[in-house]
Each structure stands twice: as structure tokens, then as C-alpha cells.
Amino acid sequence: MTLSSIARKNIWKNLRQYLIYLYSMIFSISIYFTFVSLQYNEQLLSSTVTLGKLESAFEAASIILIIFAAIFIWYSNSFFTRKRKKEVGLYALFGMSRQKIGQLLFYENIIIGIIALTIGITGGLLFSKLFMMIIFKVMGFSLEVSFTISKQALVQTAAVFLFIILVTSIHSYRLIYRFSLSDLFKAERKGERLAKGSPILSSMAVIFIGLAYLLLVNPDHLVKNTGIRFLSAVLFLVVGSYFFMNFMVTYLLKLAQRFTSVYLQGKNLLTITNLLYRLKGNVLILTVISLLSSVTLIACIFTYSLYYQIDHFSKRDNPYSYMFNLKDDKINQEVRTLIEENSAEDLLYHKRMQYLSVKPNVSGLNRVPDFFQTLVISEQTYQELLKLRGLNAPVHLKKYEAVAFYDGNLDGKSDPFTGKQLSLTANEKITISDYKQFSLVNQGEMLFPLVISNSLYDELKKKMTPEETLYIYKTSNEKVAKRLNNEISKVVKPLRYEANEPIYASFYKNYHYGLETYGLLIFIGGFLGLVFLLATGSMIYFKQLIEATTDKERYKILKKIGIPDHQITKSVARQVGFVFFLPLVLASSNTAIILIVLADFLQINMQVPFFTCLGVYLLIYLGYYWLTTASYLKIIKET
Amino acid sequence: MERLLFFPYSISMERTENGGKKMESILEVKGVNKVFGSKRNFFTALKDIDIHISKGEFVGVMGPSGAGKSSLLNVLSSIEPVTSGTIRIEGTELTRMKEDQLREFRRDKMGFIFQDYNLLDTLTVAENMMLPLTFTKTPKHEIKKKVAELAEMFGIQAILDKYPYEISGGQQQRTAVCRAIIGRPSILFADEPTGALDSKSAHHLLQTLSKLNDEMKATILMVTHDPYAASFCSRVLFIKDGSLYTEIHKGDHSRKQLFQQILNILSTIGGGQYDVI
Numbered sequence: 001m002t003l004s005s006i007a008r009k010n011i012w013k014n015l016r017q018y019l020i021y022l023y024s025m026i027f028s029i030s031i032y033f034t035f036v037s038l039q040y041n042e043q044l045l046s047s048t049v050t051l052g053k054l055e056s057a058f059e060a061a062s063i064i065l066i067i068f069a070a071i072f073i074w075y076s077n078s079f080f081t082r083k084r085k086k087e088v089g090l091y092a093l094f095g096m097s098r099q100k101i102g103q104l105l106f107y108e109n110i111i112i113g114i115i116a117l118t119i120g121i122t123g124g125l126l127f128s129k130l131f132m133m134i135i136f137k138v139m140g141f142s143l144e145v146s147f148t149i150s151k152q153a154l155v156q157t158a159a160v161f162l163f164i165i166l167v168t169s170i171h172s173y174r175l176i177y178r179f180s181l182s183d184l185f186k187a188e189r190k191g192e193r194l195a196k197g198s199p200i201l202s203s204m205a206v207i208f209i210g211l212a213y214l215l216l217v218n219p220d221h222l223v224k225n226t227g228i229r230f231l232s233a234v235l236f237l238v239v240g241s242y243f244f245m246n247f248m249v250t251y252l253l254k255l256a257q258r259f260t261s262v263y264l265q266g267k268n269l270l271t272i273t274n275l276l277y278r279l280k281g282n283v284l285i286l287t288v289i290s291l292l293s294s295v296t297l298i299a300c301i302f303t304y305s306l307y308y309q310i311d312h313f314s315k316r317d318n319p320y321s322y323m324f325n326l327k328d329d330k331i332n333q334e335v336r337t338l339i340e341e342n343s344a345e346d347l348l349y350h351k352r353m354q355y356l357s358v359k360p361n362v363s364g365l366n367r368v369p370d371f372f373q374t375l376v377i378s379e380q381t382y383q384e385l386l387k388l389r390g391l392n393a394p395v396h397l398k399k400y401e402a403v404a405f406y407d408g409n410l411d412g413k414s415d416p417f418t419g420k421q422l423s424l425t426a427n428e429k430i431t432i433s434d435y436k437q438f439s440l441v442n443q444g445e446m447l448f449p450l451v452i453s454n455s456l457y458d459e460l461k462k463k464m465t466p467e468e469t470l471y472i473y474k475t476s477n478e479k480v481a482k483r484l485n486n487e488i489s490k491v492v493k494p495l496r497y498e499a500n501e502p503i504y505a506s507f508y509k510n511y512h513y514g515l516e517t518y519g520l521l522i523f524i525g526g527f528l529g530l531v532f533l534l535a536t537g538s539m540i541y542f543k544q545l546i547e548a549t550t551d552k553e554r555y556k557i558l559k560k561i562g563i564p565d566h567q568i569t570k571s572v573a574r575q576v577g578f579v580f581f582l583p584l585v586l587a588s589s590n591t592a593i594i595l596i597v598l599a600d601f602l603q604i605n606m607q608v609p610f611f612t613c614l615g616v617y618l619l620i621y622l623g624y625y626w627l628t629t630a631s632y633l634k635i636i637k638e639t
Numbered sequence: 640m641e642r643l644l645f646f647p648y649s650i651s652m653e654r655t656e657n658g659g660k661k662m663e664s665i666l667e668v669k670g671v672n673k674v675f676g677s678k679r680n681f682f683t684a685l686k687d688i689d690i691h692i693s694k695g696e697f698v699g700v701m702g703p704s705g706a707g708k709s710s711l712l713n714v715l716s717s718i719e720p721v722t723s724g725t726i727r728i729e730g731t732e733l734t735r736m737k738e739d740q741l742r743e744f745r746r747d748k749m750g751f752i753f754q755d756y757n758l759l760d761t762l763t764v765a766e767n768m769m770l771p772l773t774f775t776k777t778p779k780h781e782i783k784k785k786v787a788e789l790a791e792m793f794g795i796q797a798i799l800d801k802y803p804y805e806i807s808g809g810q811q812q813r814t815a816v817c818r819a820i821i822g823r824p825s826i827l828f829a830d831e832p833t834g835a836l837d838s839k840s841a842h843h844l845l846q847t848l849s850k851l852n853d854e855m856k857a858t859i860l861m862v863t864h865d866p867y868a869a870s871f872c873s874r875v876l877f878i879k880d881g882s883l884y885t886e887i888h889k890g891d892h893s894r895k896q897l898f899q900q901i902l903n904i905l906s907t908i909g910g911g912q913y914d915v916i
Binding site: 260261264265266267269273274276277554557558559560561562563564565566567 | 718738739742743744745746747749751753757758759760761762766769770771773774779780782783818819
């Protein structure tokens, strides 16, 4: 009988024990493989214009996944080896040499690893097709997903995980050297010290978390330096969460013990004392999970909000379906004909907007780069345009005053222009007296529009080169006019970098650009969110199962002295529920505060994404809760 | 310890009757058999056991290892089902009850003391004592009152807020006794209660049990392999190879005489491995 045959036999005989370990390995591997196959997918690479810019996001996400997988596999490996300490002790007792035992565990782990790698990659292949379909859907592609195997992804996954498997195998090999024989037989720690709940440290938890929230909301610009503000907010949040889990929860549980009528009900007594008994060993994992859940929720909700509001963003940043001045009458005419012929019934309005292309000194604004084209528009043209758009935003201008417009500013609430000055010539200065929170022209064409009084406009018109015309079209089929856009692109593309700076913006192009960018972002956000959620769920699951194994004796006693089964079930359900939902409560509160701040800053509405994501999260979480409770009960009830 | 007289309620359900009437029956066992294993490979642990225990008796069960002492206790206390035969406690037949009914019956009518105390290390001494009552509808203030009374009686007031791993074995076992009797069970089952105790603590505990029996008329069934412990009983049953071998009554004998008798019987049934030769 060789060592490897013992190892093989061991695996088949103890399959049930190995399964949890195997599952978590397979899970990590297939997740990782799925992700890198997407990263290297030819179809995705060739059909998207934005991928070049998001490659770094993909890279970062795959590194996060490696770290996650390593930690997760390590965690389940130590859970698994801990379960087998006694078995290893027996081998040693029977006179197997340490080296032989080490080799046995090493081979076992290698065999499990190879099995997991094979199944994981097979699973990943199936998943990647599914996820490709999802990714194409959110990015707005209407492509048939082909079934391809990326060699690069295969090699990368195999390399990464073979390395991780090797490290864990060495760790297993060292198990017998790390513990003395008596350690291997010793039961789990007995008489864990009870956590102490101090009212002072508990209030510190509230103060720290409160401070973190205060710094995030930053009312009346309390703290000026944004970097310091966020850094200290995160720091306070981390420390506060730890204090919350460690001291405050203990304190509250101890407080509950004082309410005799509640506490002296059998199941409450069992639940509360068990929680108190276990809490100290759980503080770290609960804190980590609450923070991890916060990050997950925020990432998911934020990317989803962006995606959810593409319509809103596109309309805000691109008020017109087409807007152009190609600085060549013939080409202008060509494009106009194309649009008018192709969207006869869909045309809502069109306008020839007159403007003066001036080159003022904009350095005083500290905002507009000097290579931007400044479009000076008269008050009258502005009023005509607004009437077409159905807006009402009157301006009152003195001669040397101007109105500036929303320029894609991230901080949606602030007004970056009013009060600042720019100079037309050395002694002619214009003050910006008003700011409107909408785009006057489509964003992204490096234009700086300004509305000035009619009198100044006329004066300038006389002095400067002749007026220019910006052609504006609004159609109702702007989102779907793919063919028309392609045809215009053919005409416009050759002019792209000409010295006279032709202007061409189309809603369709920007809308689909956004759809691709945010689609990919939400995909990455959602993917990582899902992985983290499954990881946190599994971590609690493992931890609870370890506790169930050590608690088994305690439940045997309860059975012996005649405590009814349903009472024990209730007590377990509450206990597990507490461990599951405590971090979620803290995470929801963190998420809500941070998102309120973010939504206010970006001026976007996150309510629907917030509740949708939280709902989905809760649903999966409930699944884990149910699974954990069921497994816990199964463990303590088996004899 | 010495103040058992203050014990405000009786251990059994009803007050003891005066006069020469036949004592009220607590435990009735008829024709109980217990077989382990499958058809082809089985082992008979108990054969045709008949036992009758009346109210206020302190019965010891002795026998060599493997004779079936633990099986008997497990079967009597309904932790394990019988293969055939009937067991009645205060007239209620256990063998027909369902698992959940049984557990409630066990909680309400039986008290248990185990060799390894079986206290929950997550609970304080006081909480361990009150645990069975917290699953009933007993008013909370009454629970607290009972804990205080029992603690005083057993001399463990000072350690009520301590955890089991912080106190001695003797104290743990006394806590376990309190837990066993706090719900006023009809019968108290003790499984080698002195097995893990040093001789001084063991003596202390046995005195407690015998006072419970004397002054409160508590009905106790104690399995033990220690003749010294058995000598505190009013009647001792001997089992050998799964059957009842014989029984002796204390009657008017002194404890010393009973002890001598026990040793004699043990030597005939092969209990020679005991500490007294």
C-alpha cells in the first residue's frame, strides 16, 4: 500500500468532509476562470470601443479576485485541517513517521486541488458563456455569443491556482510539525473568556461611527481638505465598527440579561449566553464582514445607478440628437441632407444657431482649458433655442456680463463660474454673472458656450470674423438611429483632426459609448459584488459549522435533561440569525449614508438601485442563512 | 446542607400518605428487554427486567461493568427506547409516547444527575440551575426564588454567578443536583454521581442525596459501581448479564452492615475488581 493510494482512499472514504473544502475551491476557480475568459474574449475585445480604457478596471478586478481566492482557499483549508487534527494524531499514535504523515496530507491536498481545478475550469467554461450573454446585454450589443475557449485564460487560471494549491499543500504538510501530539488530541479551546461590555467603550463605538458619518456628510464644509476628510472617515468607520462588534454588542446583550422576563425564557437564555460566549472569537470576522458588505453594496449600487441613469446622463449631456459645424459648406449640406432625408417623420425640431468663435483669455476661470473653442451666443439666439427646447430660463444681462452653462461638472450642485472674469482683449473684460445647470450644447466636443447681451454681440460681430452656424437637430429616434449614424460617420471621420476644428456630436454615439462603459462597469461591479457576497456568506457558514461541531456536546446535554427539540431549533435559528444580520445592519447603515452623500454630490437619484441591490443581496443572504441554520441543526442533532 | 427542613415543596407530586397503606408507586417496570444490533448480529443488554419503586425509596443499582447498568438507566429514563416491555412513571406509560412528548415528560417528571455533571459551560451556576424551569411557564420571580432557596440549601450561594469551569467538581455536582430537582421531579435518576469526585466531595454529595430522600421523601434511583455509595441507599438491586440477580433491603441494618452485605454479593457475582478487597 503506497502513500498515494492511502491518500486516494482517504478522500473517497471521507468524501463528505472533503466536499465543503472541494466546493469552495471549485467555486473560487470557476469564478476566476470565468472572469479571465471574459477579459481575454476575442468577441468582447473586437466589438467594443471602450475596452481599451476599461482594461485597467478588468486588471484590477482580476487581482482582487486572486487575493480573494487565495484568502478564501486558505480559510477553508485551515477549517478543513482543523477538523482532521484528531485523525492525524491517530496516525502519529500508530507509529507513522511525521514525514510520512506530512506526505500523506500533501498528496491528499494535491489530489483535491487537481480535482477542483478540473471541475472548476469546466464549470467556468459554462459560466463564461452565460456571463458573456449578460455582458452583451448590459452593453447593448446584439451579438450572438460564440463558444470559445481562451488559451490565455486557461493557462493563467491553471498557473495561479496550481501555485495556491502548492502553497496550501505545503501548509498541510507542515501540520504535523506545527502541533505536538497532545495538541492534536486536545479538544477545541474550553472556557473561552467572556467578552466584557463596557458602557464607555460602547459609546465610543457610537461616537466613532457618528464621527465617520459626520465627516462623510460634511455639513457646512466642516473639514476643507477632502483627502484627510475621507481618510479619517474610513479610519473612524473601521475602528468604530470593531468597537461596535466588540463592546457595544456585548454590552447590549448583557443589558438584555437584566430584563428577567425576556432573559429567563429558555430559548432566549440559551441564545444570549451562547452568543456572549462566542462573541469574542467572532468580533474580527463580524467586523470584516460588515465592512466587506458595505464595500460590496456600495460598488453594486453605485455602478447600477450609473447604468440606471444612462438615459438621464445622456440627455443631460447631449441635449441635441445631432449638432455640427463641419466648417465646410458642402459637407455641412451633405450631412443636413442625410439627416433630413432619413428622419423625416422623427424630426422634432432643427435650428441654425449663429455664434461667434472668439478666442478670449480664459485663464481667469481656472476651469476651461485654452484649447477649447469658445462659442459666443447672443441673448436672442439663446431665447429662440430655449423656446424650441421647451425650457424657461430667462437671463438678465448687462453689457459686459455673460451666462455660463453646466459643463459636465462631477459635483453637480456647485456653480464653478459665477463671479469669475475672462478677457476678450487686454482691456475688455466680461464677468460671468449667472450660471445655468443645463447643457447649452452637447458635451464632449471641447466647446465653451457663453451667452452675452445682444448689444455686445452686435459689437463683436462687427469687429470680428463673420458669424458661424451650428446646425442643431433633434429627432425622436436618436437612440436607435444606427444606420444614419454610420453614414454620417463616414462623411465626418476624415475631417476629425483638421486644423479648423470641425464640430460634430451625436446623441447616438455618446449614448452607446455610455452604455458600453457603464455596462462593463456594472458588470465588473456586480460580478465582484456577487463574489464578495458569496464569500462573506461562506465565511459565516464555515464559522458557524465549526461552532456547531464544538457545541454538539452542549446540545446533547440539553437533550438529556429534556429540553424539547423545537425550542432548541428556535434558539439555534436566532443565534445564527444574529450572526448573519448584525453585520448586514451595520453595512446597510454605512451604505445608506455614503450613498446619500454620493447621490447628493453627483446629483443623481439612487433610490431604485439602492432598494433593488439591497433586495437581491438580502435574498441571497437569506438563502445562506437558511442553509447555515439547517446544517447547524443537522450537525448538533446527529448522534 | 443542614437546612433541608426549609425546603418549601416536596420532591414528588403529591404529599406523602400517613398510615400503613401500601406506598404509592412511582416507577413500574414490567418485562423490559433491550436488544442492540441487527437480526444476525445482536446483543441482549437487558432481559426480562421487572422493577417496582415506591415513593420515597432510594434505590441503588449495582453490577459489574457490562452488566447493563447504563442500559437500564437509559431505558428507564426514556433516553433509549425499549425493545419490549412496559415502563410506567406515576401510571403514565412511557413506551408509547412520541419523542417530543417524552422530552417534555422527561423535563417535568424526571431529574438527572450524571457522572460528568453535564453542566453547560456557557451558563453560570444560577443559570444552569434554572435552565429546565425557563422552558416552562413558571413565573420568573418564582424561578429566582427557587434558585435562591436551593442555593442556600446546598451551600452554593457564593458561586451563583460563577461559570462551571471556575468551580470545583463537588460544587459542579451540587449544581447539577439543584438543576435536577428544581422542577420537582417525581423521580431522580443518578448515573454514577460520585464517579468523578474525590472521596470527601463524594461523601458530601451522598449525604445530600440521602437527606433529600429522608426529609423530602424524594424518590431516587442511583446507578453506581461504588459499594460505599450504594450503602447510602434503602434498597440495592444487583444486575448481572442483563438480568436482575438479587436485591437487598437496608431495613433496620446500619449503613456499615449494608456495606458489608453489598461487598459479599459483589464478590459472588464477580465484582471483584472493586477497590475494597
